[in-house]
Amino acid sequence: MGSMRWATAISRDTDLDEAVAGCAAELRRELGEGPVSLALIFVTPHHRERYREVPSLVLSHLGADALLGCSGGGVIGGGEEVEGAPAVTLTAARMRNVEVRGFRIGGPGALPDLDGPPDAWEELVGARAAEEPQFVLLADPFSSDPVTLLSGLDYAFPGAAKVGGLASGATSAGEGALFVGEDYYASGTAGLALTGDVAVDTVVAQGCKPVGGVMQITSCQDNVLQELDGRPAFKALEEVYAALDERDRKLAGSALFVGMLMDEFEEEPGPGDFLIRNLIGVDPQNGSLGVGERLQEGMRVQFHLRDAEASAEDLRAVLTGYERAMGPARASGEVSGALLFSCLGRGEGLYGEPGFDTGVLHERLGPVPVGGFFCNGEFGPVGGTSFLHGYTSSFGLFRPRGPREGRQ
Structure with a gap:
């Protein structure tokens, strides 16, 4: 077994206990014996009354060192994308020589000044820039400021991947859920900082095709x-x-x-x-x-x-670009797991069929375990700067660091 192994499972069971237990048992079979470094859970609002119990249920069945998750209007895992129906997805990873630290940030007032020193941002997320952390971020859309957060993290951690999205499945403040470690929150931002022998490659598919030529803004x-x-x-x-x-x-x-x-x-x-x-x-x-x-x-x-055809072309094009940049054999052989943060406006409503984005990823990179959810907004970089997007699928592709990617 290599230094990194991922697995994902999904359950449509309407009983939360059975759903989590079933997913955890499948992940244990996939991963085999040994510690679990990381677990990510995404839960549809059909389980809203029991959101508070989600962290303890997952940790009791899986015993992961770190946990992150949220509510989602649709969830992704086990090779499926489920929208508009009760579902739970659980993704887990065993990663050697990787440290995973969870953190939670309150409302916008908890963010440091963008003009202040970068160490304030390091303290906020419990990681130092010298460690070269990679970030997964989940935020409540009613009580967070993701634009400022992403700008601040780009400032303090310019070389770090920052992927994630806004929790969904809620129509007003306090109805959604964020999970980090043993805790449940109905507001703010939850995240993970990963350091060590891990690289997170990002692929952002914005679902559009260009028309006309490139022009310059003159006023x-x-x-x-x-x-x-x-x-x-x-x-x-x-x-x-x-x-x-x-x-x-x-x-x-x-x-x-x-x-x-x-x-x-x-x-x-x-x-x-x-x-x-x-x-x-x-x-x-x-x-x-x-x-x-x-x-x-x-x-x-x-x-x-933007339409379904343009979106499909764009998705295939950006994944093909990733393959070329990495080398096809390396891309399909080294990517151990993926997280997919897709807009609620994509999925079956856009393509007319379920599981499209997951299927295209598997076409390009093989049967990589993919977990995630449908978001109210997606986080991902364009041109080296992190943005909040809409109508986008943002992928985080996890693999061991290459021999030239170690810390300086």
Whole structure:
């Protein structure tokens, strides 16, 4: 057995005790005898009345050194994606020479100042930058500030992976759940810091295809896009629209986005190079467009469209890019386990079939154990910076560190 082994299981049993016990027993069979370094549990809101019992149930059956999880409107595990039905998924890993530390952060007021020293962020998560930690983050959407959190962690831990998402399955504050260690919380953020012989590769599929050419912002103010290539932004959009075929024109009426190229030196941008943001307003009178992100003059942007076909193409493209970067044999042979944080707007509602994203990952990387849930927002990097996304699938791919990836 190698230095890292993962397993995942799912149960549709409506009795929480039976569901957790069944998943834990399956994981024990998969992992064999020995300690469990990490367990992650995701639970649908059908089990809301018993959220408080979840950590003790998992730890009593599995005895993991570290536990993390949350509530989800849909859950992923055991090769399945379950939406709109009672389900529990449990994922576990045995990892040699890896330390896993859980932490919990209160509301936005608990976050350090972004202008302060990085050691305040190290203290917040119980890890030092010199340890080169990797992070898994779960946050309550009603009582957290994930944008500031991700910015702060990028500042203090610039080389660290940060993947995760916003808990789902709740319609108001206090209805969701976060699990860390032996504890249950209805607010804040819960996370894990992993150090040692572990690398977490990130793949972010934003589900869009580009249309028109790449243009440069020549005038903007905050999130208002005024000019592209020296002409009114709305006129540039009209020109792109005029060149679309009938199908894409129809799609542009409801699923048009703006992609911002994150690497200013990229000569031939492709999938994964753009940060996709909503087009939130159009003013034909002054020729400006509203974009769901702050803009800067000199940025290069490209319009994008999103539908099931575009999303499937993008997912395959970014996973193929990961394979090429790693080397196909190494990618399929070294990735021991994966976490998938997928938007509630994807899944069967987008693709018309269940388990699509999980299936594509298995197509590209083989039968890697995949656990996760459907989120209210997903965390993942684009161009080396961590963002809160929508309509995205963010993957964390876990493997041992390579011989050149040890700490300096």
